[in-house]
Amino acid sequence: MHHSLIADLLCAKAPMDSVTVCGWIRSRRDAKNFSFIAINDGSTRTHLQCVIDADTEAYANLGDANNGASVCITGSLVPSQGAEQAWEIHGKTLTLLGTVDPDYPLQKKRHSDEFLRTIAHLRPRTNKYGAMLRIRAEAAFAVHRFFHENHFYNVQTPILTGSDCEGAGEMFRVTSLDASAPQDANDFFSKPCRLTVSGQLEGEALALALGKIYTFGPTFRAEHSNTPRHVAEFWMIEPEVAFCDLNELMDLAERFVQSVIGSILDRAANDLALFDQFVAKGLLDQLKQTHANSFARLSYAEAIDILTQAKTTFAYPVHYGIDLQTEHERYLAESFCKKPVFITDYPKDIKPFYMRVNDDGKTVAAMDLLVPGIGELIGGSQREERQDLLQSRMAECGQKPADYWWYTDLRRFGSVPHAGFGLGFERLLMMLTGISNIRDVIAFPRTPGSLDF
Secondary structure: OOOOOHHHHOOOOOOEEEEEEEEEEEEEEEOOOEEEEEEEOOOOOOOEEEEEEOOOHHHHHHOOOOOOOEEEEEEEEEEOOOOOOOEEEEEEEEEEEEOOOOOOOOOOOOOOHHHHHOOOOOHHHOHHHHHHHHHHHHHHHHHHHHHHHOOOEEOOOOOEEOOOOOOOOOOOEOOOOOOOOOOHHHOOOOOOOEEOOOOHHHHHHHHHHHOEEEEEEEEEOOOOOOOOOOOOEEEEEEEEEEOOOHHHHHHHHHHHHHHHHHHHHHHOHHHHHHHHHHOOOOHHHHHHHHHHOOOEEEEHHHHHHHHHHOOOOOOOOOOOOOOOOHHHHHHHHHHHOOOOEEEEEEEHHHOOOOEOEOOOOOEEEEEEEEEOOOEEEEEEEEEOOOHHHHHHHHHHOOOOHHHHHHHHHHHHOOOOOEEEEEEEHHHHHHHHHOOOOHHHOOOOOOEOOEOOO
């Protein structure tokens, strides 16, 4: 059916004699000779008020339809008598498209995030989650626009993989056999198959041909982490750049994050206002500051010194050689730097085999970007382009070079300095919205013990 979007009608320049809108009733108020109904079609968080006179066909067809029912209304677009919006519709005809059972769980009140996770199929209809999903869509477009404008090629890397990029072993098994079957030789690929944790290794191969590439797709972690920052399925953005060192990589990451923030500030202001008002006070100011100012940079050794001298008691004791915990990351970003900060040059013993060993032989050319409210947003490194050192690091990390023959081949045939990073899209959305739990920036979160919807 042909109809106008509410977002477009609310920006109309002049009255219209006849418009048609479709949407869901968000509220209804009946008076003696008419009904006020507010409808929303998902195109904006702002509802459109429709006035239905009692002597019209629309009023007769409305019946007892209430919150949650779907309707199609035709009428005239006229200046609104209320102060909250410029336009309203005076309905002439109404078709009730879908009724609602009395036990409809989304009533006109604030619901807790915990409750809404149990009805993930309905929560996009709330103001908060509708706004989040529109920001998510806008952010995804901003990601592609940034890389396209900077001459990156979007590539697709495998979801099914035989290699463990991170070396942590926390991967989901994929099989065509009964789950209890022990022999991989009889399986589809005749070897163990897993869901990918990263497209980085394949991305390196493509960057060493195309120069600048990025992936943007789903990744999976089989770690039993019931924390506000972890889910089993999430989306990753992973650029890889040939002829690039660690400093250039940090420059790229900073420009990328600031570009996405700028796009959201410009193109999703109405939805951001909801989060600034109801979810995270001061969010807009923080985003504007992040967009406008350069990020700090500290070495891992400097970060450890700062943490050991902090007048804060950490649950995880601080000493050189630890992998920074969320509390450490947030202290550095929120309390010490008071803005995003890159931490560089980590001890090689706590980092994967593919990171380039620095000249000191003890640290690697790695970087993490820590941001207030989140902790780690980006993890990246300059890659080890020297074949002998790469194979040595594989052995140190318990990896078998033979399993990565094609990856080491890249170092045999025209190797170059190159670098890349990974950014969890959901964590970026947490930063953009102020939402504190990753389960609430993804439509249908996958967590340990939860596979509904």
